[in-house]
Amino acid sequence: MFSRAYRTVVTVPPVLWVAIFLLVPYALMFCYSFWSVNDSGAIVHSWNLANYHELLTKPVYWQTLLRSMWIAARVMFFSMLLGFPLAYFLSFHAGARKDLYYQLVIIPLWVSYLVRAYAWKTILGTDGVLNTLLQYVHVTKHPLDFLLYSPFAVVLTLTHIYTPFAFLPIYASLEHIPRNLIEASHDLGATPAQTFWRVILPLSIPGLLAGATFAFVLSLGDFLAPLLLGGPSGIMISNIVVSLFGAAYNWPLGAAISLCMLALVLALIFCSERLEKKWSFQ
Amino acid sequence: MQAAKKKMATNTESATTQTSPSTPNSLVSIRSVAKKFGKNVVLRDISLEIAEGEFLTILGESGSGKTTLLRILAGFEHATSGEVWMSNERLDTQPPYRRRVNTVFQSYALFPHMTVEQNVGYGLSIAKRPAAEIEQRVSEALAKVKMSAYAKSKPSKISGGQQQRIALARALVNRPQVLLLDEPLSALDANLRREMQVELKALQREVGITFIFVTHDQEEAMVMSDRIALLRSGELEQVASPREIYSRPATSYTAQFIGHTNLLHVDVLNGTAMCDRLTWPTTIADGEALFSLRPESIRVARIAPPAIGQQKAAPSVRFRATLRDQVFHGATELLRVECAGGLFLTIRTASRDLPKGPLEFEFDAADAVPVRSTRLGSNFMGSTTEESSTKESNASKDSDKKESA
Numbered sequence: 067m068f069s070r071a072y073r074t075v076v077t078v079p080p081v082l083w084v085a086i087f088l089l090v091p092y093a094l095m096f097c098y099s100f101w102s103v104n105d106s107g108a109i110v111h112s113w114n115l116a117n118y119h120e121l122l123t124k125p126v127y128w129q130t131l132l133r134s135m136w137i138a139a140r141v142m143f144f145s146m147l148l149g150f151p152l153a154y155f156l157s158f159h160a161g162a163r164k165d166l167y168y169q170l171v172i173i174p175l176w177v178s179y180l181v182r183a184y185a186w187k188t189i190l191g192t193d194g195v196l197n198t199l200l201q202y203v204h205v206t207k208h209p210l211d212f213l214l215y216s217p218f219a220v221v222l223t224l225t226h227i228y229t230p231f232a233f234l235p236i237y238a239s240l241e242h243i244p245r246n247l248i249e250a251s252h253d254l255g256a257t258p259a260q261t262f263w264r265v266i267l268p269l270s271i272p273g274l275l276a277g278a279t280f281a282f283v284l285s286l287g288d289f290l291a292p293l294l295l296g297g298p299s300g301i302m303i304s305n306i307v308v309s310l311f312g313a314a315y316n317w318p319l320g321a322a323i324s325l326c327m328l329a330l331v332l333a334l335i336f337c338s339e340r341l342e343k344k345w346s347f348q
Numbered sequence: 349m350q351a352a353k354k355k356m357a358t359n360t361e362s363a364t365t366q367t368s369p370s371t372p373n374s375l376v377s378i379r380s381v382a383k384k385f386g387k388n389v390v391l392r393d394i395s396l397e398i399a400e401g402e403f404l405t406i407l408g409e410s411g412s413g414k415t416t417l418l419r420i421l422a423g424f425e426h427a428t429s430g431e432v433w434m435s436n437e438r439l440d441t442q443p444p445y446r447r448r449v450n451t452v453f454q455s456y457a458l459f460p461h462m463t464v465e466q467n468v469g470y471g472l473s474i475a476k477r478p479a480a481e482i483e484q485r486v487s488e489a490l491a492k493v494k495m496s497a498y499a500k501s502k503p504s505k506i507s508g509g510q511q512q513r514i515a516l517a518r519a520l521v522n523r524p525q526v527l528l529l530d531e532p533l534s535a536l537d538a539n540l541r542r543e544m545q546v547e548l549k550a551l552q553r554e555v556g557i558t559f560i561f562v563t564h565d566q567e568e569a570m571v572m573s574d575r576i577a578l579l580r581s582g583e584l585e586q587v588a589s590p591r592e593i594y595s596r597p598a599t600s601y602t603a604q605f606i607g608h609t610n611l612l613h614v615d616v617l618n619g620t621a622m623c624d625r626l627t628w629p630t631t632i633a634d635g636e637a638l639f640s641l642r643p644e645s646i647r648v649a650r651i652a653p654p655a656i657g658q659q660k661a662a663p664s665v666r667f668r669a670t671l672r673d674q675v676f677h678g679a680t681e682l683l684r685v686e687c688a689g690g691l692f693l694t695i696r697t698a699s700r701d702l703p704k705g706p707l708e709f710e711f712d713a714a715d716a717v718p719v720r721s722t723r724l725g726s727n728f729m730g731s732t733t734e735e736s737s738t739k740e741s742n743a744s745k746d747s748d749k750k751e752s753a
Contacts, residue, residue: 244455247459251459253519254470254474254522256474345461
């Protein structure tokens with residue numbers, strides 16, 4: 067159908083792109099994770115499982131991983147809590163303003179991640195907007211210090227940043243529900259509340275799963291928000307990877323953690339896709 | 349008993365607000381219903397009484413407002429003005445889930461995440477019927493539409509015709525007072541469709557529920573209905589039994605929309621109708637008039653009489669015409685003939701070979717039915733001049749188009 071030359075021109079760039087920027091780095095990372103570092107800081111190219119052994123035996127790593135997952139789970143929960151009602155309202159009750167509201171949800175995504183994280187720093191700090199306000203209205207005498215440099219700050223910021231990502235697939239799945247199903251449900255005697263629980267919610271499960279996966283996976287791998295707002299108690303697993311690749315100069319151990327994270331995330335996405343398929347009827 | 353008393357009570361209360369008395373066995377009463385979407389008038393002043401156990405078809409072209417009227421009955425749309433009553437209770441003020449009305453949707457609207465069984469049982473389960481009763485009624489309903497074998501299937505795994513049956517079972521299982529059907533057969537292929545028409549009519553007789561059926565297909569309407577309500581541009585054109593509406597169309601639009609017809613522009617003078625060189629006796633007043641003459645009312649004359657054209661005051665009208673076109677339709681065929689004066693007529697006869705050249709035809713004067721001229725609305729494709737255009741071309745342009753389609 068197409069000429070050989072055309073096919074070459076069309077296929078080679080993406081294949082090269084994937085190979086150079088994805089496959090090769092992953093392969094390198096895979097190799098590094100089985101290597102080690104000697105005392106003078108040079109990479110020793112001898113294959114062994116020492117890095118993985120260290121990950122399993124030293125509690126700091128899996129404790130940090132568990133904390134990261136706990137933070138990610140909370141972000142997931144809150145972004146669903148915000149994203150679903152928002153998507154529901156937009157899809158069913160926004161009427162003619164639907165497109166406008168949709169744009170308003172999307173616009174924050176155009177603002178740099180860093181700017182938004184810094185904004186929260188300004189709001190939550192001891193001399194920040196929130197503390198100043200709370201003291202001004204005499205809710206507290208002294209600035210609250212748990213607001214910043216805590217897991218709370220990380221969860222808050224990540225929820226703010228990733229709610230649109232949770233919102234989008236939920237909105238898409240709600241928009242895909244044929245409206246005559248809702249009419250049919252009312253026609254058969256179901257009140258709006260019954261219709262919500264028995265028709266709308268089950269049919270939006272694929273979107274909910276996709277949104278939850280987005281929020282969880284994206285916040286699990288985040289390192290900027292904990293770096294800027296987390297403080298010592300808000301450290302996440304990616305911060306450890308960053309420091310291992312940077313200051314600690316232990317690339318092999320960093321690569322091992324990264325691979326474990328990759329495996330975890332891929333497993334999550336796989337499960338979520340299986341479930342989405344099970345609940346999709348289109 | 350108490351419920352009945354309650355109904356009686358509400359009836360007497362509401363008696364003062366009733367604008368028109370409902371007929372004795374009327375179940376649904378549509379009173380001066382109008383609907384506007386913005387400035388667009390979709391329905392105007394629709395009044396209609398629907399009897400208990402009746403199969404009423406709302407027939408109309410797309411855009412005639414028929415689906416809107418059905419949606420007002422179901423509760424998915426609110427009438428801009430007017431009222432709907434059912435069993436002497438106000439219906440149009442109630443939300444759809446309180447109405448004892450169920451709908452079969454055009455696209456079936458089966459819940460994709462439920463099995464066939466769960467779909468059919470949905471209404472009963474919402475009504476919190478005991479599980480045993482639900483199971484029994486669902487299996488009865490599935491048996492009635494011959495779908496018992498598919499109880500555990502998902503809707504996506506069954507064909508369109510089967511989905512249609514499930515949609516019907518899902519509505520009927522709730523034993524509604526009225527079943528609304530929104531072009532439920534339009535997605536089926538021609539053969540299945542004819543089969544379903546017969547089945548649906550039989551089912552309606554069996555369950556005795558009032559069916560309000562919306563369609564654009566006049567043939568379907570004729571086959572199934574007790575009465576047809578013909579809707580045109582949001583107004584009721586005629587409400588009558590299929591036989592009546594076909595043989596006694598009230599307006600030129602009805603005559604042309606239901607079946608095919610020759611629409612004749614006639615001058616009436618002293619009890620004689622004159623169209624071109626054809627004349628026949630009539631009782632209507634002098635002046636210009638429109639007559640509908642069905643193609644099958646005209647036949648090839650058996651013996652050739654000496655006189656050409658007319659027989660005054662005779663029960664049958666004879667004329668000579670030249671065969672211009674012959675379209676074979678199996679059992680019957682359509683002839684297009686040109687009369688001596690240049691008038692074209694369409695004739696339906698049993699199929700047979702006919703010689704070319706002038707032929708004798710005749711029709712009974714009683715078969716030429718006077719019809720009211722329908723003013724065609726501005727949203728109608730043709731202009732209002734269509735009917736007052738040249739007399740020569742008036743013989744059923746539309747019927748030719750329909751026939752060739």
